[in-house]
Amino acid sequence: MSVGLRSQPTLSARWLDTPLGPMIAVADDTGVRLLEFADRRALPHEITRLRRRLGPIRFGENEVFSTLALELRRYFSGKSAIFGVRIAQEGTEFEKNVWAALRKIPPGQTRTYADLARSAGYPAALRAVARANGNNQISIVVPCHRVIAADGSLLGYGGKLWRKKWLLGHERGFARVFERVIRQSPQAKKSSPIQAQRLTSTLSVWSKTKASSGGFSAAAATEP
Numbered sequence: 001m002s003v004g005l006r007s008q009p010t011l012s013a014r015w016l017d018t019p020l021g022p023m024i025a026v027a028d029d030t031g032v033r034l035l036e037f038a039d040r041r042a043l044p045h046e047i048t049r050l051r052r053r054l055g056p057i058r059f060g061e062n063e064v065f066s067t068l069a070l071e072l073r074r075y076f077s078g079k080s081a082i083f084g085v086r087i088a089q090e091g092t093e094f095e096k097n098v099w100a101a102l103r104k105i106p107p108g109q110t111r112t113y114a115d116l117a118r119s120a121g122y123p124a125a126l127r128a129v130a131r132a133n134g135n136n137q138i139s140i141v142v143p144c145h146r147v148i149a150a151d152g153s154l155l156g157y158g159g160k161l162w163r164k165k166w167l168l169g170h171e172r173g174f175a176r177v178f179e180r181v182i183r184q185s186p187q188a189k190k191s192s193p194i195q196a197q198r199l200t201s202t203l204s205v206w207s208k209t210k211a212s213s214g215g216f217s218a219a220a221a222t223e224p
Helices: 043-054 063-076 093-102 113-120 126-134 161-184 186-190 193-203
Strands: 011-016 023-028 031-037 057-059
Touching: 011 043, 011 063, 023 043, 023 063, 031 043, 031 063, 043 057, 093 113, 093 126, 113 126
Parallel strands: 011 057
Antiparallel strands: 011 023, 023 031
């Protein structure tokens, strides 16, 4: 190899069908680089930026896609909201801290932009945190849809507001099922009210404790 040349990761792309419409995923051996709905307005710019930073993108298979596709199917079918797929999103340290804070928001819950700014460690940088939230390129897995306005309105979402509304409603179903499992668990029944409250709080952050239930059926959605 010539001096000065360095190998670049091979970026693969794949279409993924979901009840909310097709999504495109881009990944390499490091992890998922992009996951967006096909009609996102910023998608062409995001793909161009990835190409400039990491090299060409070609449609093909990658072992990361198998994990991602399986976890998305489980998510949309109401079986699990846990994502263990590797992600490798390009961004500044500031953006990565904001995206990490997003992943701490439990399914079935929302946070305001001010909440997100505090959680990320930048309470005085509200606008910059909002921009970082909008710059997220890994939809659903990095749940920027769980951030809402201070007055409770949904505000913006690059994947379209009707999808944001659907996703939040779908995740409230997850939360109801999970809370029911907690209430019915032997440990909760033997606990004092305070202990039960702590147990509910602990488990509601969606640790990887697996609890089976009848499931929350995710019906196919259509754009209004």
